[in-house]
Amino acid sequence: MRRILLLVSILSLTACTSLGVKPWERDLLAKPEMxxxxxxxxxxxxxxxxxxxxxxxGGGSFAGGGCGCN
Incomplete structure (x- = not known):
């Protein structure tokens, strides 16, 4: 039981190590439809x-009145 718990915890800790965009994937994200x-x-x-x-x-932290005369 301890081995299974240890294995599950190790796998859950290493599951997020490959997050991020790879250099060869950046061209796909730069397309206009993305x-x-x-x-x-x-x-x-x-x-x-x-x-x-x-x-x-106070909408948007800009100074000015509600009349639009910034």
């Missing part, structure tokens, strides 16, 4: 609008 945001410019505009509207309530 990006979280399809259009970064549009996302920037949406972030600006959101933070301008929510500035009075």
């Amino acid at each position: 990006q979280l945001v399809e259009n970064p410019m549009e996302m920037g505009f949406e972030d600006h609008t959101y933070f301008s509207k929510e500035g009075s309530s």
